[in-house]
Amino acid sequence: MKLKILVGSMTHTAKHVAQAIQMECADLANPVEVEPMDGLDISVFDADKTEDVLYLICTSTYGAGDVPDNAQALYQSLDLQPRFLGHVRYGVIALGDSASHAQTFCFGGKHFDERLQDLGAQRIGEICCLDSSDGTLPETVGAEWCRQWLQAALPKSSAPCDAT
Ligand SMILES: Cc1cc2nc3c(=O)[nH]c(=O)nc-3n(C[C@H](O)[C@H](O)[C@H](O)COP(=O)(O)O)c2cc1C
Numbered sequence: 001m002k003l004k005i006l007v008g009s010m011t012h013t014a015k016h017v018a019q020a021i022q023m024e025c026a027d028l029a030n031p032v033e034v035e036p037m038d039g040l041d042i043s044v045f046d047a048d049k050t051e052d053v054l055y056l057i058c059t060s061t062y063g064a065g066d067v068p069d070n071a072q073a074l075y076q077s078l079d080l081q082p083r084f085l086g087h088v089r090y091g092v093i094a095l096g097d098s099a100s101h102a103q104t105f106c107f108g109g110k111h112f113d114e115r116l117q118d119l120g121a122q123r124i125g126e127i128c129c130l131d132s133s134d135g136t137l138p139e140t141v142g143a144e145w146c147r148q149w150l151q152a153a154l155p156k157s158s159a160p161c162d163a164t
Pocket residue numbers: 008009010011012013014015059060061062063064065066068095096097098101104105106107132
């Protein structure tokens with residue numbers, strides 16, 4: 001099963017989380033692709049219709065609860081070019097800061113989740129919120145969460161991937 005991680009980031013934290021997942025989860029999903037959201041639109045969910053693929057939205061939050069600049073085009077495309085995404089299974093890692101932005105904590109990831117659900121996509125598991133003010137390492141927490149998430153998402157008959 002392929003894992004495609006779509007990264008929305010301003011100052012690279014979300015990118016580093018995605019890269020940690022790529023290294024730590026290669027035995028559970030193969031390949032693990034990391035793709036910055038720059039320039040993407042809703043068609044990113046078309047390419048793999050016939051493949052066994054899971055999507056992971058990994059995005060931070062900016063402004064007053066907005067998605068980062070590099071995620072704007074994809075986020076708006078979900079609204080401006082809507083289509084049924086019933087074939088899409090996805091998870092969300094949402095990055096934010098509860099100390100400075102309590103009212104809009106992790107809204108970037110939560111906004112993506114709302115739009116994807118509106119279009120019929122199926123979220124697997126709960127949203128993973130990574131809080132930059134809680135003293136944990138986002139790469140470590142994100143990769144650990146992703147291992148558990150992948151294990152829950154894998155069909156029961158699937159053996160872990162041969163990463164070689
Ligand atoms: C200008 C600015 C605005 C932010 N706004 C929010 C916000 O509204 N909600 C939130 O939860 N975090 C907010 N954050 C925190 C970031 O989302 C958080 O630090 C995140 O880890 C950054 O990830 P990145 O390096 O991948 O962009 C903001 C940070 C900055 C610098």
